[in-house]
């Protein structure tokens with residue numbers, strides 16, 4: 001198994017793509033757990049906070065997001081809207 005395949009396989013099978021769903025507004029925050037930290041990505045904006053995206057404007061998180069979604073290999077956590085701001089604050093402080 002080559003490295004790229006391993007990365008993709010673990011991305012999907014370990015459900016490292018996470019959807020944080022805020023209710024009742026239905027706002028969505030997407031993150032992906034990388035090797036050493038969690039990255040924020042937004043498939044609608046075609047943006048990811050990982051180094052691959054930063055340096056090369058491309059990353060396998062965004063590339064394989066549609067596949068993960070179609071296979072339902074996404075971890076969904078529901079929050080209340082009250083938690084939205086502190087969640088964003090925490091996320092931004094980690095970037």
Ligand SMILES: [Zn+2]
Pocket residue numbers: 039041048049050051052053059060061062
């Ligand atoms: Zn990425």
